[in-house]
Amino acid sequence: MKSQYTKMLLVQLFLIVFFLFNFIIDRFYNTYLYLVELLIIGLVFWKVVGTEKRSDKTKTDLLLLIIIATISYYVFTYFIGFFIGFIYTTYSRRFLGIVRNIILVVAFILLNESIREMIIKKSRYYFSLIISSVFVFTALELVTNVTLMNINTKEDVLRVFLTLVVPIFVKNIFLTFSTYTTDKFNSIIYQLLMMVPNYLVPVFPDFGEYITVTLLTIQPIITMVVALRILYFKREKVQNTKKYMVFKNFQKIFLTFLLLFLVLVVYLISGFGRHITLAIGSASMTGTFSKGDLVFIDKKKAAYEKGDIIAFRQENTVIVHRIIEVISNDDNFYYLTKGDANNGEDVWVLKEEDIIGKYIGKIKWVGWPTVLLSELVHG
Amino acid sequence: MQRDRKTEVYYVTIGILVFAVLMLGVAYASLNSTLKKSSAFAHPFVATWDVGFEPGKVLGKSLSYSAGNNKSCGSIDVTENIVSIGNLGLNTPGYGCSYALKIRNRGSVSAKIDEIISSQPSGKTCSVKEDSIMTCGNLTYKLTYDYGGKKLLTTGDRLDAQIGVLPVYLIIMYSGSDIENNDIQVGASFTLIYNQV
Numbered sequence: 001m002k003s004q005y006t007k008m009l010l011v012q013l014f015l016i017v018f019f020l021f022n023f024i025i026d027r028f029y030n031t032y033l034y035l036v037e038l039l040i041i042g043l044v045f046w047k048v049v050g051t052e053k054r055s056d057k058t059k060t061d062l063l064l065l066i067i068i069a070t071i072s073y074y075v076f077t078y079f080i081g082f083f084i085g086f087i088y089t090t091y092s093r094r095f096l097g098i099v100r101n102i103i104l105v106v107a108f109i110l111l112n113e114s115i116r117e118m119i120i121k122k123s124r125y126y127f128s129l130i131i132s133s134v135f136v137f138t139a140l141e142l143v144t145n146v147t148l149m150n151i152n153t154k155e156d157v158l159r160v161f162l163t164l165v166v167p168i169f170v171k172n173i174f175l176t177f178s179t180y181t182t183d184k185f186n187s188i189i190y191q192l193l194m195m196v197p198n199y200l201v202p203v204f205p206d207f208g209e210y211i212t213v214t215l216l217t218i219q220p221i222i223t224m225v226v227a228l229r230i231l232y233f234k235r236e237k238v239q240n241t242k243k244y245m246v247f248k249n250f251q252k253i254f255l256t257f258l259l260l261f262l263v264l265v266v267y268l269i270s271g272f273g274r275h276i277t278l279a280i281g282s283a284s285m286t287g288t289f290s291k292g293d294l295v296f297i298d299k300k301k302a303a304y305e306k307g308d309i310i311a312f313r314q315e316n317t318v319i320v321h322r323i324i325e326v327i328s329n330d331d332n333f334y335y336l337t338k339g340d341a342n343n344g345e346d347v348w349v350l351k352e353e354d355i356i357g358k359y360i361g362k363i364k365w366v367g368w369p370t371v372l373l374s375e376l377v378h379g
Numbered sequence: 380m381q382r383d384r385k386t387e388v389y390y391v392t393i394g395i396l397v398f399a400v401l402m403l404g405v406a407y408a409s410l411n412s413t414l415k416k417s418s419a420f421a422h423p424f425v426a427t428w429d430v431g432f433e434p435g436k437v438l439g440k441s442l443s444y445s446a447g448n449n450k451s452c453g454s455i456d457v458t459e460n461i462v463s464i465g466n467l468g469l470n471t472p473g474y475g476c477s478y479a480l481k482i483r484n485r486g487s488v489s490a491k492i493d494e495i496i497s498s499q500p501s502g503k504t505c506s507v508k509e510d511s512i513m514t515c516g517n518l519t520y521k522l523t524y525d526y527g528g529k530k531l532l533t534t535g536d537r538l539d540a541q542i543g544v545l546p547v548y549l550i551i552m553y554s555g556s557d558i559e560n561n562d563i564q565v566g567a568s569f570t571l572i573y574n575q576v
Binding site for chain 1: 384385388389392393395396397399400401402403404405406407408409410428430488490572573574575576
């Protein structure tokens with residue numbers, strides 16, 4: 001048993017060295033070369049550690065759940081797309097270009113998932129190896145995006161982390177779970193359903209970066225939560241005691257509220273709806289709200305008056321200050337503003353199109369994590 | 380998986396969900412002032428896409444062809460897909476302005492120019508020739524690969540994968556035959572749409 005652990009640990013270490021090798025030689029990076037490398041590794045692993053098949057009811061049920069979850073994802077996102085608009089994909093729209101892209105991505109998925117299955121099946125008794133494999137496969141997939149990693153500033157580091165590392169890491173948690181509980185087949189189907197349509201469909205919903213990354217991140221986690229509840233917990237004998245039933249009902253209510261809370265967080269941060277939240281990064285309005293407070297802005301267009309507190313864009317940043325004068329000129333309105341704690345008025349004259357919305361309330365201190373991260377990134 | 384282990388995984392997964400949503404919210408809110416919607420952003424896949432102008436990187440602005448006082452090359456704004464001119468004013472044949480820009484392909488797939496969309500300056504009517512030549516009043520705008528203005532950018536031009544950066548030029552010439560009042564133009568622009576080859 002100990003030798004098996006050591007063997008699988010060495011396999012994972014080898015994959016990390018493989019990742020570092022490809023990462024370092026990214027100047028010569030080539031998709032075809034990478035696939036050939038993966039193929040060689042897959043064949044060596046197959047020879048050394050072998051593979052095994054599994055077929056039971058859980059496998060077909062998980063497959064059904066994956067199909068329902070991915071189709072629901074596309075129906076939901078493309079339905080919302082009809083309201084917010086679509087943008088063209090940058091991938092080829094020529095038949096041969098589409099075929100080339102799909103062949104590449106399918107080859108990558110098949111090799112990746114085969115290697116994952118070999119490692120996970122042989123590490124099944126070592127939970128620490130299962131966990132470390134998530135990091136290893138995240139690293140391997142990051143190699144395929146190495147040319148996107150144009151990192152010059154702290155902001156670039158944060159962007160790469162958010163747009164690449166987080167969604168790939170979370171997806172690999174789900175794929176590891178799927179392969180561990182059944183076999184590679186379901187993981188392959190999931191990857192195909194999530195990736196291939198992006199090369200076939202010429203447009204995708206214009207959610208912007210934040211919503212797109214959030215959707216890509218939560219989709220596999222929610223699928224995994226549902227899989228654990230439906231496929232595994234409900235099948236097992238449960239206690240029918242009153243205490244247990246109270247606990248289960250409490251759990252359902254808690255999860256419902258948690259989900260609603262998360263939807264509200266995404267809604268408020270994205271600014272897609274009528275309201276948006278902003279973290280206050282300066283002390284210019286001390287007395288009304290302080291640095292680190294989270295303020296709520298109503299984006300409904302209104303006739304702004306003297307004394308209103310408004311959020312507006314100026315000098316590539318968002319500022320929340322009070323209107324101290326409204327100037328009317330030929331049906332156009334211009335606004336002078338000032339921070340309550342500042343000595344002088346602001347130097348700019350705002351036009352209506354500069355204004356994002358009107359301040360309606362605050363929560364104290366909740367914005368501190370955002371403020372601290374912003375100061376770390378922007379200096 | 381044992382039931383205890385499954386329960387652990389279940390609660391840890393819910394924890395990851397909550398943490399991921401809050402962490403993404405906090406992080407993107409901190410980028411709020413610079414957050415842009417970008418058509419270049421796609422899902423993380425095997426092929427990577429990084430094509431466009433180098434935003435904000437204008438190598439130099441120069442008056443060319445002849446000297447004179449009654450001219451202004453205005454300002455230029457360069458984003459990933461759009462190059463636009465602020466306030467421009469010329470009045471003499473032979474006067475012109477030239478902006479040296481950079482166009483890049485750092486992605487792992489080759490790209491081609493799918494469309495060149497020219498937008499006329501406010502209040503002017505323009506005629507467009509060969510995709511990247513636009514004449515508005517007495518001024519002619521050209522997007523070219525050479526400083527001399529001969530090799531035009533056209534639809535179908537290819538940018539090979541990982542080619543790095545290429546110089547391109549936006550040249551504006553006074554095309555009237557006589558000296559007239561300053562032809563002031565605001566907001567002319569070219570938008571380049573790329574596609575995978």
